[in-house]
């Protein structure tokens with residue numbers, strides 16, 4: 001699968017290029033207006049927008065903020081977005097919050113283990129169809145985030161598809177990159193976007209090959225930039241209100257990273273571990289594995305756009321030289 005994707009990105013496109021200069025040299029994730037504070041209480045459904053409630057699952061980690069956000073859309077007849085990980089108490093909490101109401105759809109943004117697995121349990125309790133997309137076969141690739149291989153939606157969704165109930169209309173927006181089957185969902189009545197793990201207010205998202213893909217990720221950020229939602233409710237962490245500047249900062253951050261990698265390649269750094277050492281000077285050692293996955297995603301993209309060259313497919317142990325498009 002990595003090969004076919006690389007072939008699809010054979011034509012270099014200037015929208016992926018950013019020249020490094022003094023102004024971009026010092027850009028880091030500090031340039032993204034992150035916000036980590038979030039008022040929440042595990043197990044409690046809390047109104048976060050008109051007709052939208054959030055219940056946070058108790059699965060805090062370095063990758064999930066305080067846990068996965070499960071959203072309830074509508075009142076009386078509702079959709080549940082991302083039932084979360086296999087935590088029985090969380091599924092009970094969702095069911096309790098919905099006493100007297102009917103679940104019409106169980107909606108899944110993507111099939112990482114912290115988002116989709118509880119959909120099967122919830123389905124047994126509330127007898128509603130699971131709406132989402134099958135994961136791509138992963139080609140034996142190592143991933144940072146485990147995913148639910150046996151996810152099987154009752155209704156398969158594609159870009160632009162609509163799911164609706166009384167007072168709410170959700171439009172699926174295919175946003176591959178973090179995961180190939182990732183969809184955001186626009187709530188038309190509120191002009192807001194459930195942004196899943198594609199855009200999060202508290203941190204950058206992980207793009208980990210082979211299923212994670214940097215070219216797709218950057219293109220999916222541009223999909224968000226072309227849309228008008230002025231509120232994002234992500235899969236982890238607090239809401240995002242300054243949506244366009246936020247997504248632009250997210251995009252600039254990735255372009256800056258590639259410009260920085262191009263410069264380090266020029267200076268002789270030629271492997272992913274060496275690039276990680278030069279880029280992530282302040283990152284704790286325990287996060288270097290995740291950082292290496294992210295650099296590998298950038299290297300796939302840079303090889304695909306002729307800014308780097310390596311012998312064969314990009315792997316964790318590839319050796320790189322600057323490509324013709326980086327001159």
Ligand SMILES: [Zn+2]
Nearest residue numbers: 110112145197
């Ligand atoms: Zn995820």
